[in-house]
Amino acid sequence: xxxxxxxxxxxxxxxxxxxxxxxxxxxxxxxxxxxxxxxxxxxxxxxxxxxxxxxxxxxxxxxxxxxxxxxxxxxxxxxxxxxxxxxxxxxxxxxxxxxxxxxxxxxxxxxxxxxxxxxxxxxxxxxxxxxxxxxxxxxxxxxxxxxxxxxxxxxxxxxxxxxxxxxxxxxxxxxxxxxxxxxxxxxxxxxxxxxxxxxxxxxxxxxxxxxxxxxxxxxxxxxxxxxxxxxxxxxxxxxxxxxxxxxxxxxxxxxxxxxxxxxxxxxxxxxxxxxxxxxxxxxxxxxxxxxxxxxxxxxxxxxxxxxxxxxxxxxxxxxxxxxxxxxxxxxxxxxxxxxxxxxxxxxxxxxxxxxxxxxxxxxxxxxxxxxxxxxxxxxxxxxxxxxxxxxxxxxxxxxx
Amino acid sequence: xxxxxxxxxxxxxxxxxxxxxxxxxxxxxxxxxxxxxxxxxxxxxxxxxxxxxxxxxxxxxxxxxxxxxxxxxxxxxxxxxxxxxxxxxxxxxxxxxxxxxxxxxxxxxxxxxxxxxxxxxxxxxxxxxxxxxxxxxxxxxxxxxxxxxxxxxxxxxxxxxxxxxxxxxxxxxxxxxxxxxxxxxxxxxxxxxxxxxxxxxxxxxxxxxxxxxxxxxxxxxxxxxxxxxxxxxxxxxxxxxxx
Ligand code: SF4
Ligand code: SF4
Numbered sequence: 001x002x003x004x005x006x007x008x009x010x011x012x013x014x015x016x017x018x019x020x021x022x023x024x025x026x027x028x029x030x031x032x033x034x035x036x037x038x039x040x041x042x043x044x045x046x047x048x049x050x051x052x053x054x055x056x057x058x059x060x061x062x063x064x065x066x067x068x069x070x071x072x073x074x075x076x077x078x079x080x081x082x083x084x085x086x087x088x089x090x091x092x093x094x095x096x097x098x099x100x101x102x103x104x105x106x107x108x109x110x111x112x113x114x115x116x117x118x119x120x121x122x123x124x125x126x127x128x129x130x131x132x133x134x135x136x137x138x139x140x141x142x143x144x145x146x147x148x149x150x151x152x153x154x155x156x157x158x159x160x161x162x163x164x165x166x167x168x169x170x171x172x173x174x175x176x177x178x179x180x181x182x183x184x185x186x187x188x189x190x191x192x193x194x195x196x197x198x199x200x201x202x203x204x205x206x207x208x209x210x211x212x213x214x215x216x217x218x219x220x221x222x223x224x225x226x227x228x229x230x231x232x233x234x235x236x237x238x239x240x241x242x243x244x245x246x247x248x249x250x251x252x253x254x255x256x257x258x259x260x261x262x263x264x265x266x267x268x269x270x271x272x273x274x275x276x277x278x279x280x281x282x283x284x285x286x287x288x289x290x291x292x293x294x295x296x297x298x299x300x301x302x303x304x305x306x307x308x309x310x311x312x313x314x315x316x317x318x319x320x321x322x323x324x325x326x327x328x329x330x331x332x333x334x335x336x337x338x339x340x341x342x343x344x345x346x347x348x349x350x351x352x353x354x355x356x357x358x359x360x361x362x363x364x365x366x367x368x369x370x371x372x373x374x375x376x377x378x379x380x381x382x383x384x385x386x387x388x389x390x391x392x393x394x395x396x397x398x399x400x
Numbered sequence: 401x402x403x404x405x406x407x408x409x410x411x412x413x414x415x416x417x418x419x420x421x422x423x424x425x426x427x428x429x430x431x432x433x434x435x436x437x438x439x440x441x442x443x444x445x446x447x448x449x450x451x452x453x454x455x456x457x458x459x460x461x462x463x464x465x466x467x468x469x470x471x472x473x474x475x476x477x478x479x480x481x482x483x484x485x486x487x488x489x490x491x492x493x494x495x496x497x498x499x500x501x502x503x504x505x506x507x508x509x510x511x512x513x514x515x516x517x518x519x520x521x522x523x524x525x526x527x528x529x530x531x532x533x534x535x536x537x538x539x540x541x542x543x544x545x546x547x548x549x550x551x552x553x554x555x556x557x558x559x560x561x562x563x564x565x566x567x568x569x570x571x572x573x574x575x576x577x578x579x580x581x582x583x584x585x586x587x588x589x590x591x592x593x594x595x596x597x598x599x600x601x602x603x604x605x606x607x608x609x610x611x612x613x614x615x616x617x618x619x620x621x622x623x624x625x626x627x628x629x630x631x632x633x634x635x636x637x638x639x640x641x642x643x
Binding site: 029038040041042043047048049050052055067111112113114116117119120123124125127128129130131134181184185188332336337338339340341342343344345346347348352354 | 479498502518521560561575628
């Protein structure tokens, strides 16, 4: 392990500046959108009084969930003492923090009164899962920052395992909290399920790792550093397992719901006759975000191919966004059961309409851009990346 | 000791309640909307409403809606689309699937005793006064809309645009959430809500649920009434009969 040398990237190439500029434009566009939405009011968005959480929430929750999952690689190394992952720990912590920052930016800027952030920071209702989440998110920054410091500072290295344990526990609680945002909404048929929390945890594993793999491969490719097959194949396998488990949970969730008579309405809606939501569920979430990536990872023809792994990761990210869209928007679009046994002819009911507006989409993408720009800058200024991850370095005992 | 007001044990507990409150009174007095009133808001009262759907015509309900709009100043938003416009009180037409019977009713915030909106609000902007009225503190609301997600009655609205000509007693604000206040500004001065005043006094009764001598209490003892989504056990302050 002593032969792992961490080094900053040079960050002087044209490509580097082009990347920064491109991401910068996306972030500016997001800020412009926020100004537009705040200045005129949210009537310029696609939201309404039935669909109160729109596209920005899809991105924000996706990024927050992915953030905690991105820390997994570090956790596997610290908590489960897997040496192969140790050189990747620093980057894992960095990706986790960056994704969280991006997600929180979107969440905060989508508030009706983002100028009152200070209220959110000072007034807590401890009965609210949301208030707990604010504490959990802020705590995650601190815990992971300390963990990174333990890894960076040679004298502190011996504490890094303990810090890793704390960070691991914290991230599990954090994702449980995020999943519980929905689990606690008894009024909405689509959400009132205990399985939400564990499902979000496993979703976080898959989404976070997909991000991590893309960032890892891109940074090694663009800086011409060696990245061996040992690391890549291991991560690829892990990703395959995670996405399979996500699909298993989705199946259990929907089958469980179908079994409960009170939920058959919303299940039919999502699975069979929900129009756009049904299409997004089957084509987007299940096929594009599940089966195809699994095939790319495991099929002999594509297995071990890095471009295909990259494609699988991108599809998992897109599929994940679609999954959150179906959960968040679809769950709101389906009407609440106000009068069981009765039909509402007028005044409420029907499927609520929503189509995301450009500013909402732009704000969401801005969050992703913020996360990537943070990683890009920080790997330039601090030694996050091992100078080589070639097979003989990453795993000296590896044969062949 | 719990001071819930289930319909079944409503009659049993009403007399015991007044003794009970002395021990439960939390000492916290929410006077945000009641500063014109010298007497603090206490939990010796529980304001409620009983809506008799048999006695309300559609025209009556339209009248209630416009009385509320006029009183509280919502509904003249110019930019918001139909589904974005606030709706503090709505007219609902409901048909029984088995019998085909149609009833019309007015639906507004039900002023739940266990309000999910208050539970989920991260900043305590959604709050329940001691007398059971559920309000949004417009100065604490950050516009996260979690309360709207949590309300089982679709009772809350988000203000989608800049407003002008607001009522002095009702400072509404772009980017915050609002809902029926049970016309707390009138109730605190001894008045009754605007929607109640607009309907005939048999069809909508307003009053103190705990007060054994109040008309609402007496009527609830004699007629069949129901809470919407009673299965959620929120113990709503607004009750319906003839549903
Ligand atoms: S009806 Fe909705 S807004 Fe009113 S108190 Fe109950 S949960 Fe809150
Ligand atoms: S009590 Fe007042 S605020 Fe509530 S619906 Fe009636 S008129 Fe509107």
